[in-house]
Amino acid sequence: MESLAALADLPQLDRRTLTDTAYAALADLLASGRLAPGDKLSLRRSAAAFGVSVMPVREAVSRLVAEGVLEVAPARIIRVPIMGAEAFWCLAETRIAVEGFAAARAADRRTEAELDTIRQVETAFRAEAESREPDRIRAVQLNRDLHFAIYGACGLPPLLEIIGRLWLKAGPVINLDLRACPERLHQGFALKRHAEARAAIEARDGPAAAAAIAADIRAAADFILSRGTLREEHGKD
Amino acid sequence: MESLAALADLPQLDRRTLTDTAYAALADLLASGRLAPGDKLSLRRSAAAFGVSVMPVREAVSRLVAEGVLEVAPARIIRVPIMGAEAFWCLAETRIAVEGFAAARAADRRTEAELDTIRQVETAFRAEAESREPDRIRAVQLNRDLHFAIYGACGLPPLLEIIGRLWLKAGPVINLDLRACPERLHQGFALKRHAEARAAIEARDGPAAAAAIAADIRAAADFILSRGTLREEHGKD
DNA sequence: GCTCGGGCGCTGTGATCACAGATCACTAGC
DNA sequence: GCTAGTGATCTGTGATCACAGCGCCCGAGC
CATH class of the missing domain: 1.10.10.10 (Winged helix-like DNA-binding domain superfamily/Winged helix DNA-binding domain)
Structure with a gap:
């Protein structure tokens, strides 16, 4: 050689x-x-x-x-499947369980470098959300980046794949609503939950991190369900 | 018409x-x-x-x-991928989290009909495992049936899909070992855990059900890791 | 004897063709 | 006027062909 x-x-x-x-x-x-x-x-x-x-x-x-x-x-x-309210809620509950666990584990195991990344993304998201004219596309992307920055610190590759697929399934429904609504309220909630999650991960408080992520997912799901766009399961279309 | x-x-x-x-x-x-x-x-x-x-x-x-x-x-x-010990353990931890949650939820929500099914399959598995000449193929199938009878009662279709994929990933490794080993010990453990899980689901005790499933998965994983067949991650093959 | 080189056969990947099923619009018939 | 039938045209599915990359094996050369 x-x-x-x-x-x-x-x-x-x-x-x-x-x-x-x-x-x-x-x-x-x-x-x-x-x-x-x-x-x-x-x-x-x-x-x-x-x-x-x-x-x-x-x-x-x-x-x-x-x-x-x-x-x-x-x-x-x-x-792309038309999800009924019930199916969407099942998906949300699954996400709460899986992503909540990932967040808790991330809080326990995160390195300093990972924590730094999480902080940076959270700051960027906050800046975008609080700006006078938030760029929705960018906000969505940053939201996603933040969540995966957190989950990435859990150290379980198989779990990451699972979460990726869950986001793919939930993406269309979530972003559809997010595309045509005032969303101020929702973003306000997200900011609070994200800050809680970051703080919990800083403090290595697993349960608190899981609770923050769960609250974030639940709030978004409740918001979408409250708008009533999702049809109940009744035959086709 | x-x-x-x-x-x-x-x-x-x-x-x-x-x-x-x-x-x-x-x-x-x-x-x-x-x-x-x-x-x-x-x-x-x-x-x-x-x-x-x-x-x-x-x-x-x-x-x-x-x-x-x-x-x-x-x-x-x-x-089919050659899993290192570390990767296999990550998979096991993911399974413990996901399947544990599913079992806990099943304990809370199971119907009588679902409980009946679980009882039947557990009995069949026990009979097969305790028989003089256990049919390994059938035992593996019944073990799978039992687990999925439990998870099926959780009421979360997306979670079931996830678990199915996890079993597909773990299947080759688990069954490879199970195919060429005395396995008495392992089966004894499984029987105990299965009975605990069934009892917990009967009593609608979520945490206990999760613990039993977690112990079952952990025991199988420990057993396989202890045999040392899995290579550590070092380059290819 | 060992090593390097070239051809053969295999691989997955991509393109193209063939087909059955299903929707839609148009028309003939009551 | 309204319905039922029928053909055009789309759909995904399956088969077949073409190609580039790679492993392997055999033989020539040092």
Whole structure:
């Protein structure tokens, strides 16, 4: 072997396939709420939009369907599921349990570096939320960053994957409402809960961190349910 | 519309695609441990074995890969991941948290019918485990049935999906060990924990149910880790 | 004897084609 | 006028082909 000192730290040039790219694109569309519940999706059209053949899109969609993030309606139509109030509440309860646990564990195990990141993101979110003209897109992104900064400190990769999928499922519903409402109130709540969570993690107080995250999720869910946009389960559409 | 009284209760003739079938087949292979960590998988060979083209197998495998149940090695080889001790322990801790919560919730909300099912399965498992010549395949299946009978009573469909995926990830490792060991000890432990869980669910004692399930998972994980089959994380294979 | 090089065969990935099912609009018939 | 049938056109699903990358094995050269 000749001198590969220079080769040692090559950035492992990413082996992203088109399928992965398509998946990431769709996931982003869902997480940011640009795809709303009930929106239909066509493989061929999406493929054309991405500028690829149907194959990669097809596999990406297949994955999303398997995760329950998308669904194929009986008429062979792909769409983002329309969640009833009950289903949404089940999802919220699951999130409260899973993300609450992750937050509690993060409080116990966080390193100083992780705590620093959490502080920074929380400050950024607060600044954005309290600004005169908050950028909703950016606020949503920062909210997500903050939550995952916290969960990332739990040290359980499998749990992180689970939470990622839960956010994908909840994303469309949450962001749909968040897109068309005053949201002042909601953001006020979020700020309070986020501060509580940060403080609890600083103090290594697991239960308090779990409670803060749970309250955050519950408040958002209650807010959305109170708007009554979600249909009860009754047949189709 | 003419008389569709006779049509009203048609069993909705299942719209299973070949992809779904292939997925189910692979999932079963993984859950039952017939596919061990490190085993390689070829799309074309699998397709030939199933008697279909590569397409359905390909999508099924793609889903499994997205879930982390399978992985594609850099050499473009599909295999079931080789888990290090650390990764396995992370998985176990995640399972303890998630399944423990599900069990606790099941204890609070179980109906009489669900309790009956749990009792029946537990009895069947006990009978099989205590029989002179226990059928391992059947014991594994009954163990799985019992756990899911419990979790099914939690009333949270999203949580059930999560647990299903966790079992898929843990399946190969657990069943691999279970396939080649005396296992008497392990089964004895499982019996005790299962009885505790059943009793806690009967008494609607959530924390006790969670503790019993946690102990069950922990005991199995400790047992496997103690055998030292799992490699520590050090490069590849 | 050991090592390096090149061809062969396999791999997953992507594109393209073929098909059955389902929706929709239009039209013929009561 | 309204309904029922029928064809066009979309849908996802499955099969087949094309390709680039990689492992492997065998043989030539030092």
